[in-house]
Amino acid sequence: MEHAEQHRQFEEWIERHGAIIFRVVHGFAERDERDDLLQEILLSIWKAIPSYRGEAKSITFVYRICHNAALLWRRSQFNYRRRLERFQWLREPDEASFGGTDHQEEQLKSLYAAIRQLSPPDRSLILLSLDGLSYREMAELHGISESNVGAKLHRIKRQLTQILRNHDHE
């Protein structure tokens, strides 16, 4: 694939699917680690573009790459510091990242904090579910059966509600 074509595709995907990347980054990484995960996801997308054959929808492909990268991502202190210096421009504007300071923003922060308390595969599943993917799509992305997705989501939602309830009481 030509470099220019890869560049164009990358730009188009980031523009169209930026929200997916944003949510995965916030769902998997704490504030200080987000730049590192974001960089990892952008790099995975860049590298995966030449292998995209157009058989699946681009959104499914991007979901797969983002969730794969997030699951396999592990911050190493050395890489983190190095990348932080090299990729300073990527820094998320910390807690102001959701804009404003009202009640909805607080709820969003609490929700992400609760999601990050789940196990990584559960985080991935609840993020997909909140994005409105069907059981079939989630089953394909995770490589498990639809009934398994249903059972897991039921348990995850109960767990998430409990975490949020505990957070409200504190």
Add this chain to the structure above:
Amino acid sequence: MNDDDLQQIWKSPRNEPGEQRQRQWTRGFIRKLQRARRLQALWLVWTFAALTGISLLVLLQVFLGKLTPGLAVVMGPLLATPWAFGIHFLRRFRSKDSPKPHTDLPLVDALNVALRANHAAQARLRTIRLLLCAMLPILTGAIWQLHVAGKVSGREARSMAVFFIAALTISGAVITLRILLGLKPQEKRLGSLVRSFE
């Protein structure tokens, strides 16, 4: 928070990066990527130019008969090592933009592929470590033979032995650290992730 509240918050514009930030991601990423590639390309050109120059000089010295046979034998592995590293970095540079084999697989399959790759990497490193251990008596024997045949003096033989033993020991230690601090913890983490899918 009920399901409707959740959806309302989740779908709100606050839960999206916004056009400006997306553009910043793209521009910044491409700029840094291109800069990194340029620097790597320059480094490779410089390294291969230097290696070629040094190798030609050594060959010239050998043809002119200005190197003792002992030194000529030692120069072989001494030059082969940086060439091997250079070729390794060149291959990495060329394959930099190729996707990882598990990029677009279902998550559970991707984790299994990553786990198998981890096992393969560990096996590969153990084999290399074993070969390094096997090299030790072979090199010692070779140096001894050179000394017995009168090709190198006792002092030269000792220097060569110290150099090769140090190089092999350091290489073995680096491999062991890579397994213990890198691959083993990764194997544990991947294993637990795979189990959590079951």
